[in-house]
Amino acid sequence: xxxxxxxxxxxxxxxxxxxxxxxxxxxxxxxxxxxxxxxxxxxxxxxxxxxxxxxxxxxxxxxxxxxxxxxxxxxxxxxxxxxxxxxxxxxxxxxxxxxxxxxxxxxxxxxxxxxxxxxxxxxxxxxxxxxxxxxxxxxxxxxxxxxxxxxxxxxxxxxxxxxxxxxxxxxxxxxxxxxxxxxxxxxxxxxxxxxxxxxxxxxxxxxxxxxxxxxxxxxxxxxxxxxxxxxxxxxxxxxxxxxxxxxxxxxxxxxxxxxxxxxxxxxxxxxxxxxxxxxxxxxxxxxxxxxxxxxxxxxxxxxxxxxxxxxxxxxxxxxxxxxxxxxxxxxxxxxxxxxxxxxxxxxxxxx
Amino acid sequence: xxxxxxxxxxxxxxxxxxxxxxxxxxxxxxxxxxxxxxxxxxxxxxxxxxxxxxxxxxxxxxxxxxxxxxxxxxxxxxxxxxxxxxxxxxxxxxxxxxxxxxxxxxxxxxxxxxxxxxxxxxxxxxxxxxxxxxxxxxxxxxxxxxxxxxxxxxxxxxxxxxxxxxxxxxxxxxxxxxxxxxxxxxxxxxxxxxxxxxxxxxxxxxxxxxxxxxxxxxxxxxxxxxxxxxxxxxxxxxxxxxxxxxxxxxxxxxxxxxxxxxxxxxxxxxxxxxxxxxxxxxxxxxxxxxxx
Numbered sequence: 044x045x046x047x048x049x050x051x052x053x054x055x056x057x058x059x060x061x062x063x064x065x066x067x068x069x070x071x072x073x074x075x076x077x078x079x080x081x082x083x084x085x086x087x088x089x090x091x092x093x094x095x096x097x098x099x100x101x102x103x104x105x106x107x108x109x110x111x112x113x114x115x116x117x118x119x120x121x122x123x124x125x126x127x128x129x130x131x132x133x134x135x136x137x138x139x140x141x142x143x144x145x146x147x148x149x150x151x152x153x154x155x156x157x158x159x160x161x162x163x164x165x166x167x168x169x170x171x172x173x174x175x176x177x178x179x180x181x182x183x184x185x186x187x188x189x190x191x192x193x194x195x196x197x198x199x200x201x202x203x204x205x206x207x208x209x210x211x212x213x214x215x216x217x218x219x220x221x222x223x224x225x226x227x228x229x230x231x232x233x234x235x236x237x238x239x240x241x242x243x244x245x246x247x248x249x250x251x252x253x254x255x256x257x258x259x260x261x262x263x264x265x266x267x268x269x270x271x272x273x274x275x276x277x278x279x280x281x282x283x284x285x286x287x288x289x290x291x292x293x294x295x296x297x298x299x300x301x302x303x304x305x306x307x308x309x310x311x312x313x314x315x316x317x318x319x320x321x322x323x324x325x326x327x328x329x330x331x332x333x334x335x336x337x338x339x340x341x342x343x344x345x346x347x348x349x350x351x352x353x354x355x356x357x358x359x360x361x362x363x364x365x366x367x368x369x370x371x372x373x374x375x376x377x378x379x380x381x382x383x384x385x386x387x388x389x390x391x392x393x394x
Numbered sequence: 395x396x397x398x399x400x401x402x403x404x405x406x407x408x409x410x411x412x413x414x415x416x417x418x419x420x421x422x423x424x425x426x427x428x429x430x431x432x433x434x435x436x437x438x439x440x441x442x443x444x445x446x447x448x449x450x451x452x453x454x455x456x457x458x459x460x461x462x463x464x465x466x467x468x469x470x471x472x473x474x475x476x477x478x479x480x481x482x483x484x485x486x487x488x489x490x491x492x493x494x495x496x497x498x499x500x501x502x503x504x505x506x507x508x509x510x511x512x513x514x515x516x517x518x519x520x521x522x523x524x525x526x527x528x529x530x531x532x533x534x535x536x537x538x539x540x541x542x543x544x545x546x547x548x549x550x551x552x553x554x555x556x557x558x559x560x561x562x563x564x565x566x567x568x569x570x571x572x573x574x575x576x577x578x579x580x581x582x583x584x585x586x587x588x589x590x591x592x593x594x595x596x597x598x599x600x601x602x603x604x605x606x607x608x609x610x611x612x613x614x615x616x617x618x619x620x621x622x623x624x625x626x627x628x629x630x631x632x633x634x635x636x637x638x639x640x641x642x643x644x645x646x647x648x649x650x651x652x653x654x655x656x657x658x659x660x661x662x663x664x665x666x667x668x669x670x671x672x673x674x675x676x677x678x679x680x681x682x683x684x685x686x
Contacts, residue, residue, distance in 0.1 A: 095582050115585045122586045128579035130683070132601035137684035141597070145588035171685060193587070 045071040045106050046229050047092070047197050052101035054087055061087050062098070063253040069246065071106070072227045074220065076240035079250035080276065085233045088250075089199050092231065093120045105196050116145075121190030121198045121228075125205060127182045129174040135161070135185055136170035142193035160192040161185075163222060180211040187219065191226060198223070200232040204239060216243055237277045241265060249273055266321075271391055274319035281322060281361050284393070287314040296390060300357025301336035304385040315393040322364040323349070324387035327379055334382040338363070342375055356381075429661075432654035452655040462639060462656060466663065469636040472550070473619035476557045480565040480614050481607070483558070488569035488606075489599070493578070504570075507563050515560065519627055522556050523547060548630030556624050561617070565610040572606025573599070601679045608672055615671075616664055636660060 047069045054062040061084045069075040077085040090096035092103050094115030102111040110118050129138050139160055140153045148156070161167055164184035169177075174185060183203060190198060200219070204212045220243050223230050234240050240247050241261040249256040249264065257269040268274035271282065283303065285296035287310050294307040296318045303318060310316060328335050338361065340354040350370035352363040363381065373379065436449045456462055491503045510518055526532050528545040536543070546552045576599060584594040622637035629635070640660070643653030 093586055095586070115582075116588045116590055118586075119588075120586060122583070124579050124583060126577075126579060128577065128583040130580060130583075130598055130601075132598070132604075132679060132683040134684040137682070141584070141589075142587035145593060189587070 046073070047075075047231065048104040048107075049088065049092065050102045050104070052088060052091060052103075053099045054084075054091065054096070055099060061253050062091075064101070065250070065253070065255055066101075067248055067255065067258065069229055069231060071229050073245040074223055074230045074232065074243060075246045075248065076232045076234055076244040077248050077250060078234055078237060078240040078276075079256075080235055083250040084253040085235075085250050086201060089122075089201055089231065089233050092197070093122050093199055094118050119193065119195050121193065121195035123183075123186045123190050123198075123200045123203045125202045127186040127203075129182055129185055129189070131175050133174065134170065135166070135172045135174055135177075138174055138185055139189045139192055141189065146193065156192055157188075160188040163191065163225070164188045164218075179207050180215060183207065183215060184218075187222065191222070191228070196229070198228045198230045200230065202233055202235070204234075205236070212239075219243065241277075249276065251276075266387075267389055268319055271317060271319065274389065278321060279362075280319040283318045283320060283356065283359055283361070285316060285318065287312055287316050287390075293385075296388070298357050298359075302334075303336070303383060303388060304334060305388045305390055306385050308390075310390075310392060316390045317393055318388050318390040320383060320388050322351075322362050323366075324383055325361075325363045325365075325381045326383065327365070327369065328382050330380050332380065332382060335380040336382065338379045338381045340373060340375055340377055340379055343370060343373060429654050429657055432650050433658050435651045435654075438648050438650040449651075452651045455652060456655050456659065462636070465634060465636040465639050466660065469619045470663070470667070472554060472557070472635065473615050476554055476561060476618045477565075477611055477615045479554070479558050480562045481610070483562055484565035484569050484610065485603075487566050488573050488603075491566070492570050492573040493576070493581075507566050510560070510563055515623065518560055519556055519624060522559055523552075523628055526552060526555070547628060548633070550625075550629060550633060552628040552630075553625050553633055553635075556628050557618050557621070560624075561614040564613040568606040568610035568613060569603055570606070572603040576602050597682055601682050604675050604679050608675055611671055612668060616668070619664060620660060 049068070050066050052062045052065045053060075065084070065088060067075070077088060079085050087096060091098045094110070094113065098111070102109055104110070105118070105120075130141065133141070136154075136157050140157045143153045143156060157170065158167065161169055164187050166181065166184050166188065169181070169185070174182060177185065186203070203219075204215055207215060216239060232240070232243060241264075244261055246258065247261055247264045248258045251272050257264055257273045259267075264273070265277055268277060268280065274280040274282070283296065283298075285298040285301075285303065288295045288297045288302075289307075289312050294305050296303045296305055296316060303320070305318065325338075336356060338354055338356055340352055342353045344351040344353070346364075349364040349366050350373075352365055352370060352373070354361055354363070433452055434448050434450070436447055436451065487507075491500060491507070495503060524530055526545055527547045530545070533545050546555065580598055580602075581594055584598045589597060619635075620637045620640075622635060622641045625633040625635045625638055636656070640653050640656045643649045643656065647653075
């Protein structure tokens with residue numbers, strides 16, 4: 044089986060169980076993001092894959108071969124560290140060529156491959172520069188070139204963008220993804236930034252408390268969060284409590300003040316449930332339109348891309364985002380009506 | 395109309411540098427100049443004799459004095475040996491304190507390293523003499539193991555041992571200060587790129603520790619070559635070093651001029667050697683790290 048396979052990883056530090064049995068597989072050439080809040084175990088997984096940490100249980104397979112017991116220097120894995128970890132005593136060329144030198148590649152070939160790798164990350168001609176004099180973005184590129192130049196089987200990225208400012212970060216997201224496709228390398232990317240994970244990945248694994256919370260492609264993960272945690276972590280959905288009800292075959296989440304249509308995926312009438320609805324899925328409508336629910340607008344905030352409309356649905360807080368002009372004329376402390384399509388609502392049983 | 399009032403201030407920089415410049419002038423530059431002047435004087439200016447007059451005689455005497463040159467070579471040899479032993483002993487110790495032990499033990503270990511500084515140098519020497527003398531703990535222990543022989547006390551070996559004992563903390567402190575700045579990630583990155591421990595040490599740790607290493611060599615090599623206390627106390631009848639000879643010129647022979655010439659020569663030789671060592675270290679660093 045080609046690609047990277049992780050089987051039932053368990054790890055404890057003292058009494059604290061960091062990984063509680065994590066298994067996943069990344070197809071060869073795909074880009075997987077491990078997404079989760081700090082302390083969810085994502086970095087530990089990365090360190091186990093590259094051998095800097097040993098798992099208490101479980102195994103790591105690269106292209107079908109078990110590497111769990113192999114030392115990090117023999118694994119041929121490329122890793123980009125959060126703070127780049129460039130060797131300050133070496134210039135750019137020596138940094139990038141370090142892995143090749145360790146593989147005893149002849150100097151002439153090292154020089155050639157280093158310059159190719161630097162071209163790849165758009166730093167051609169940077170060979171004699173001092174790494175300490177490069178900008179954050181440039182250091183990032185050098186680190187990427189250093190990780191790729193040895194043609195590793197797997198590329199691991201440990202929150203490599205978190206130290207960059209917003210604009211360069213967006214540029215590097217695109218750049219890294221582009222290079223990854225070009226090289227066709229199996230990649231695992233660790234991040235706590237949901238936007239980063241959504242824009243860059245083929246697959247996302249959402250981790251929570253050392254376990255996989257949800258796994259899927261970015262669109263599914265965003266639109267069909269599998270749990271309250273998932274809906275809250277990815278894009279901060281509205282959580283609305285209500286009772287499951289049915290009328291003429293259509294299911295609702297109802298409350299004295301509103302009724303939200305849903306697709307029935309389980310549960311019986313009268314069950315207390317929580318619905319997750321993203322703010323951008325609400326649609327303003329007339330009072331007599333089908334499915335209209337009263338919305339009290341309390342505060343509106345302009346965020347650039349959209350208006351953020353904070354208010355109440357009955358007695359529950361609701362945060363709606365509305366694009367463009369429509370919201371510009373809306374007044375605070377006024378009543379409006381909103382509706383939503385059932386396919387945009389997911390609900391969970393109250394625990 | 396508002397009058398442009400110029401504020402009267404003394405330019406602060408020149409004022410603030412006065413104390414340090416004064417210290418440097420009176421404690422470093424002035425003595426060096428005096429040393430240089432004395433080397434061109436006959437005999438002793440402060441011995442109550444009439445003005446001695448200028449001469450080059452001290453220099454001719456030095457170039458003919460075989461004892462001086464052989465003592466100089468011997469002292470440089472001992473200096474290099476002691477420095478080398480200190481480097482070999484201090485690298486693992488500094489690495490352990492900076493990187494291996496848990497941070498909360500770091501303070502305690504540093505305390506252990508600097509503990510000898512709380513005692514006078516003479517006490518350290520006498521303590522070591524006590525340990526290695528005939529009938530001392532070390533000899534008794536060796537004898538009980540069936541190993542018989544003479545104590546190394548009053549030999550050149552004892553001088554080297556005592557010097558290493560006295561100077562190894564300086565080397566540890568210097569290397570530690572450099573190694574503290576080497577992030578764990580750099581070591582991990584090196585491993586992941588395929589380097590084992592030895593290669594990681596040569597390519598990553600060593601170049602980053604060069605500044606500490608050079609100051610360590612300076613703090614150990616220079617005073618060791620010029621020392622006279624240890625050889626006089628533990629070196630025995632063949633223990634003399636060049637420092638002992640210079641000391642004799644000042645203290646016993648009251649020949650300040652000759653002593654000054656020997657001191658100047660030693661100083662110049664040490665400067666040249668330090669320059670060579672530092673050039674070599676930088677070159678090694680550049681070889682590993684590439685030109686910039």
